[in-house]
Amino acid sequence: MKSKITFFIFALVLMxxxxxxxxxxxxxxxxxxxxxxxECLTNIQRQNIIGQLDENITQLRRNNxxxxxxxxxxxxxLFVWPVQKSSNSPYxxxxxxxxxxDHNQNSPDQLTDYDCGxxxxxxxxxxNHRGLDVYSWPFGWYxxxxxxxxxxxxxxxxxxxxxDGNFDRSCDFSTTTPxxxxxxxxxxxxxxxYGHLKSGSLTSKGVGDMVSEGEFLGVMxxxxxxxxxxxxxxxxxxxxxxxxxxxxxxxxxxxxxxxxWQTQKPYLNPGINAVxxxxxxxxxxxxxxxxxxxRSDNFDTADNIFCALYLKDQAAGxxxxxxxxRPDNTILYDWDFPLNANYFxxxxxxxxxxxxxxxxxxxxxxxYNGATVTHNFNVSGALSINENTLESTSxxxxxxxxxxxxxxxxxxxxxxxxxxxxxxxxNFVDTxxxxxxxxxxDLLSKGVYFVILxxxxxxxxxxxxxxx
Numbered sequence: 001m002k003s004k005i006t007f008f009i010f011a012l013v014l015m016x017x018x019x020x021x022x023x024x025x026x027x028x029x030x031x032x033x034x035x036x037x038x039e040c041l042t043n044i045q046r047q048n049i050i051g052q053l054d055e056n057i058t059q060l061r062r063n064n065x066x067x068x069x070x071x072x073x074x075x076x077x078l079f080v081w082p083v084q085k086s087s088n089s090p091y092x093x094x095x096x097x098x099x100x101x102d103h104n105q106n107s108p109d110q111l112t113d114y115d116c117g118x119x120x121x122x123x124x125x126x127x128n129h130r131g132l133d134v135y136s137w138p139f140g141w142y143x144x145x146x147x148x149x150x151x152x153x154x155x156x157x158x159x160x161x162x163x164d165g166n167f168d169r170s171c172d173f174s175t176t177t178p179x180x181x182x183x184x185x186x187x188x189x190x191x192x193x194y195g196h197l198k199s200g201s202l203t204s205k206g207v208g209d210m211v212s213e214g215e216f217l218g219v220m221x222x223x224x225x226x227x228x229x230x231x232x233x234x235x236x237x238x239x240x241x242x243x244x245x246x247x248x249x250x251x252x253x254x255x256x257x258x259x260x261w262q263t264q265k266p267y268l269n270p271g272i273n274a275v276x277x278x279x280x281x282x283x284x285x286x287x288x289x290x291x292x293x294x295r296s297d298n299f300d301t302a303d304n305i306f307c308a309l310y311l312k313d314q315a316a317g318x319x320x321x322x323x324x325x326r327p328d329n330t331i332l333y334d335w336d337f338p339l340n341a342n343y344f345x346x347x348x349x350x351x352x353x354x355x356x357x358x359x360x361x362x363x364x365x366x367x368y369n370g371a372t373v374t375h376n377f378n379v380s381g382a383l384s385i386n387e388n389t390l391e392s393t394s395x396x397x398x399x400x401x402x403x404x405x406x407x408x409x410x411x412x413x414x415x416x417x418x419x420x421x422x423x424x425x426x427n428f429v430d431t432x433x434x435x436x437x438x439x440x441x442d443l444l445s446k447g448v449y450f451v452i453l454x455x456x457x458x459x460x461x462x463x464x465x466x467x468x
Contacts, residue, residue: 022324022333028308028348030341031284033098033135033228037121038173040131040195040225040232045178049161050241053183053191056161056207057239065208067158068189077155077186078262079247080214082194082233083134089148090295091274092373096137096312096345098230101246102128103254114250115267130244131193131234136220137273137345138310139282140229141290144168144198149220151194151231153211157184160191160239161207168199168223169288179224179232182217190245193234197221228287235260268313272320273345275366275375278306281349297375298448301356301382307364308349309337316342321367324352327360327379327422358382359450359462360422378420380450380464390461393453399466402442410455411435417465418450425449441467 041049060066085094100120104112107122122128136149143149161183168180180197198221205211222229237243237256249259250267276295283292299305309320316339324333332355337348356362356379365374393408406412412435417426426444430436435456449465 022335022350022352024350024352026337026348026350027281029346030343031137031345031347033096033137033140033345034133034226034230037099037129038123038225039125039127039129040133041179042176042225045176045224048178049163049181049183049193053161053239053241057185060158060160060208063208067210068185068187070189072187073189074187076188076190076245076260077157079154079192079260080152080262081265082152082154083220083231084150084152084214086148086150088146089143090276091138091148091310092371093271093273093312094136094143094149095134096273097133097269098135098344099129099131099133100248101130101132101244101255103246103252104128112252114246114248114253116250116252117267119267131195131232132247133230133232134220135228135230137312138347139291139293140220141169141285141288142293144219144221144229145290147198147201147219149229151182151197151217151220153184153213153215153217154192154233155184155186156213157186157192157211159183159203159205159207159209159211160185162202164197164202165199166223168197168221170222170224170226171287172227173225175225177224179226180218180221181224184211184217185239189238191236191239191241193232193236194218195232195234196223196226196230198229199223222288268315270313270315270318270369271311272309272366272368272371272373273312274308274310275364275373276308276310277364277375277377278308278349279303281306281351282308282347297377299356299377299379301359301379302353303356304351304353305356305377305379306349306351308347309366311339311346311348311368312344314339314341314343314346316340318369323363323365325363325365326358327362328358356382359464360418361420376420378448380462382462390453390455390459393461395451395463395465398463399468400441401468403438403440404451404465405438406436406453408435408453408455410457410459412437412453413456414454415439416452416454417441417444418452420448441465 100113102120111118181195197218201219235245247260278294279296280294319336
């Protein structure tokens, strides 16, 4: 008994010491999307698009199907954000901004965005960026493969053209392949272009159909002139395509005087895109190879667990509070990570091993710019103070369907079934001379559970169970 008490006191002291920053340097750094810049459409592609739009509007008007009429023209629309995460996305957010509209008509490298900054681009050919570029982050290719970053209608309107079926894994600017896109005209006659979409992902609606605000239009891709998955969102005042609109209100917006957003986002949007755990360092492969994410939420206590953080608009001079929290809500680590540079997107990770001393659902938590994001991950295989005498005890089959059997030389008098969140959902007690030999778990849903076995000598063992 004395040795167990001593071990328990030592464990409490160790937990107190560890509730600080980890003795690890952060790894990772800046992620740069689209380091090269060129017009999103060639002049020929742009003229072909305008020609098709004109033809479709003429046909819709001839058929008395064109929703817009000059006599009923209203005020310009107010947009919602045109990118959203899918229902299956594990991220807090899925986007970052690389470029705004360029208001300086000179070139090259003479840049002015709506806020009088230089978050835009031009080219030596005289092109000034005409839209908003929103890229997917983190793991843009993985998101594209799994339809995790969706493009939605920023305002209600009528589809006046769409293009689909074009190659969508472009990695350079030499392509002449058209992009996949949807074009929507609003009630005031303005037109929004949604470009670079994933092939085959576009809405099933066709030319002439109406879409509502927030309606799905497609998945972010890299079709046309592109070097990675992103949305090019371009807005024109009317179907003459002579007056460009910048949806953002700002001192240096020379195109329109007011905002076209329902709620205009700030120029910089510092925030957390994801808080994830990995079995190994994630790898950002060369374009267009999908990233090797190595994402995992289930670990053994002996595993090396990579706790990672993905930010957008990282601001120098700020910091992120980070915590690793045990299943019993005691804190293993709690520290502030200083950010020393301005990055449009960044990623940081810490590999931990040999510190996961408890079975169940752990938490990896980050707080930045007033927002807290928590990621749950599961650890099994940790031995408690008095578990060692049940080392030979096992359960089979595992994975199982309905019934599991307990193979133990000790008499098992009690078992608890715990879910991934650490909640006890079933318990069994047996006072017979034989003890518990089998468990009927047919009521459990498919998934991962933990069974805690207790012998008549108060010895305990935790085993991870997987139900098929």
